Amino acid sequence: MATTASAPPATPQLKGVQPLRAGEGNSFLWRRLHSLTGIVPIGAFLIEHIVSNFEVVNGPLAYAQQVKFLNGLPLVRVLEWGLIFIPLLYHALYGVFIAVRGRTNVNVYPWAGNWMYLSQRVTGLIAFAYILYHVLTQRFMGVSLPEHPGLAYAKVQFELLSHWYAIPVYVIAMIATCWHFAYGIWLFAAKWGITPGNVARRRFGWVCTIGGAVLCIMGLVSIFTVAYSRPYSPEDVMPAQYDNVVAPTVPPQQ
Amino acid sequence: MPTTIEVEIKRQNGPDGTGAVENFSIPYRPNMNITSLLGEIALNPVTKEGKATTPITYDSNCLEEICGSCAMLINGKARMACSALVDKMLEEGGGKIKLAPLSKFPVVRDLAVDRAVLFENLKKVKAWVPIDGTYDLGAGPKQAPQIQEERYPLSNCISCTICMEVCPQFNDVTNFVGAATIGQAKLFNMDPSGSVLKEERLRALSGDGGVQECGFAQNCVQACPKGLPLTEAISDIGRDVFVQKVKDFFRA
Ligand code: HEM
Numbered sequence: 001m002a003t004t005a006s007a008p009p010a011t012p013q014l015k016g017v018q019p020l021r022a023g024e025g026n027s028f029l030w031r032r033l034h035s036l037t038g039i040v041p042i043g044a045f046l047i048e049h050i051v052s053n054f055e056v057v058n059g060p061l062a063y064a065q066q067v068k069f070l071n072g073l074p075l076v077r078v079l080e081w082g083l084i085f086i087p088l089l090y091h092a093l094y095g096v097f098i099a100v101r102g103r104t105n106v107n108v109y110p111w112a113g114n115w116m117y118l119s120q121r122v123t124g125l126i127a128f129a130y131i132l133y134h135v136l137t138q139r140f141m142g143v144s145l146p147e148h149p150g151l152a153y154a155k156v157q158f159e160l161l162s163h164w165y166a167i168p169v170y171v172i173a174m175i176a177t178c179w180h181f182a183y184g185i186w187l188f189a190a191k192w193g194i195t196p197g198n199v200a201r202r203r204f205g206w207v208c209t210i211g212g213a214v215l216c217i218m219g220l221v222s223i224f225t226v227a228y229s230r231p232y233s234p235e236d237v238m239p240a241q242y243d244n245v246v247a248p249t250v251p252p253q254q
Numbered sequence: 255m256p257t258t259i260e261v262e263i264k265r266q267n268g269p270d271g272t273g274a275v276e277n278f279s280i281p282y283r284p285n286m287n288i289t290s291l292l293g294e295i296a297l298n299p300v301t302k303e304g305k306a307t308t309p310i311t312y313d314s315n316c317l318e319e320i321c322g323s324c325a326m327l328i329n330g331k332a333r334m335a336c337s338a339l340v341d342k343m344l345e346e347g348g349g350k351i352k353l354a355p356l357s358k359f360p361v362v363r364d365l366a367v368d369r370a371v372l373f374e375n376l377k378k379v380k381a382w383v384p385i386d387g388t389y390d391l392g393a394g395p396k397q398a399p400q401i402q403e404e405r406y407p408l409s410n411c412i413s414c415t416i417c418m419e420v421c422p423q424f425n426d427v428t429n430f431v432g433a434a435t436i437g438q439a440k441l442f443n444m445d446p447s448g449s450v451l452k453e454e455r456l457r458a459l460s461g462d463g464g465v466q467e468c469g470f471a472q473n474c475v476q477a478c479p480k481g482l483p484l485t486e487a488i489s490d491i492g493r494d495v496f497v498q499k500v501k502d503f504f505r506a
Pocket residue numbers: 034035036037038039042043046091092093095096098099120121124125127128129177180181183184185187188191467468469470
């Protein structure tokens with residue numbers, strides 16, 4: 001009687017592309033996390049950011065109030081790091097890792113989906129470069145807006161007008177980022193099996209296109225409004241309340 | 255009407271041999287395909303310059319796009335040699351046809367490549383119905399017509415590897431499994447008998463190089479000679495693998 005089970009046939013050593021490492025490794029988790037972070041929190045933040053900045057059309061005071069409101073959220077610095085900077089850094093760095101591992105071939109197969117594949121990588125890299133510049137100059141350099149929200153309008157206007165390249169860079173980055181996010185939502189739905197069928201994917205493509213276009217137009221309107229609709233003024237439209245201003249606690253005597 | 259067919263072929267005399275390009279000038283006949291063109295060269299293996307050479311090595315069998323063995327780069331694009339028509343390819347190539355082996359598989363010789371990785375991948379995901387035949391199991395369970403209709407197109411895969419060749423994610427850095435294997439995993443997951451291995455297939459496809467490496471460039475559906483609904487399979491399997499991972503996480 002045979003007592004030892006025969007070993008399963010060994011995988012032969014192959015040259016070139018290696019077979020699937022069935023069930024091994026954690027790349028599924030990291031890749032799905034990358035996909036999810038693109039939607040929440042980063043995508044959700046992108047919408048919030050463009051909608052908030054659209055307040056510039058209502059003038060410096062309205063914009064200042066929006067900035068003040070956001071900075072008044074509970075645990076705002078924790079929210080900022082936990083829901084924006086860290087997920088964004090992860091998505092961006094893992095995104096670069098994904099991008100360099102692909103072998104794009106639109107020169108041979110110039111099909112729409114293949115171009116979109118390439119565009120997702122190019123717009124991601126543009127967004128990454130821009131976001132570094134944007135966060136550095138608007139958040140970490142110059143006057144601190146969490147402390148002086150009244151200067152928000154002036155600061156953004158100054159940044160846009162003081163370098164010849166600023167407006168072109170902002171416009172290109174706005175288009176690239178909205179493109180990346182819009183197609184990203186479409187990719188997310190396709191990869192997570194929300195839109196498996198061709199018809200569902202085509203219809204959802206329209207939804208993403210329209211959503212992305214609306215976001216992009218709002219963003220572009222904000223850029224040109226803040227830059228050109230008013231002459232530059234360095235005045236703080238919402239000066240800080242002084243500590244020694246005390247509200248009366250006792251009703252005045254009749 | 256051209257009098258000759260100009261062919262440029264990338265050759266290699268063995269797995270480790272060096273590449274060389276040879277040109278051929280074949281008398282024109284209408285209605286040829288690339289396999290008959292290669293047959294024509296084999297009848298008289300002399301280059302355009304008049305130098306005697308060896309016949310071109312290539313894989314082919316059925317000559318009717320059903321065995322899947324004759325995939326190669328024709329005018330730079332991955333296609334089946336037996337269903338690629340010379341007249342069309344001449345027109346596309348401006349009077350010249352260029353042949354080369356698939357670029358992502360190790361060359362055996364000339365246009366013949368080793369596509370064993372697909373076979374290994376199909377084994378990794380157990381793309382079969384497990385009936386080991388020690389006794390008669392009787393008739394298999396009935397399949398609803400809706401299931402049959404969804405499965406039939408996936409059963410048309412001829413393992414040609416074109417979907418893998420054209421995929422930007424299928425390369426020796428990601429070692430992505432490729433669309434064909436994912437399609438076959440869905441085919442057998444939907445089989446009433448084959449579905450006993452469904453969880454194993456899904457776990458296999460969550461490994462490194464699994465379904466997550468897909469970047470949805472969708473070249474596979476564009477290029478597949480048999481028109482398999484590959485993006486739909488990838489989307490469905492992507493969801494199923496995720497659900498399986500969540501289940502395993504809470505069950506473990
Ligand atoms: C403005 C911030 C960003 C947002 C809102 C965003 C959003 C998204 C979304 C929703 C996806 C789809 C997820 C998926 O593929 O399943 C995605 C994919 C991707 N993102 Fe981003 N992203 C942003 C920034 C970046 C940056 C800075 C990079 C860095 C290069 C990047 C690289 C990528 C890449 C390579 C993919 C494609 C992954 C694939 O096709 O497999 N993204 N992004």
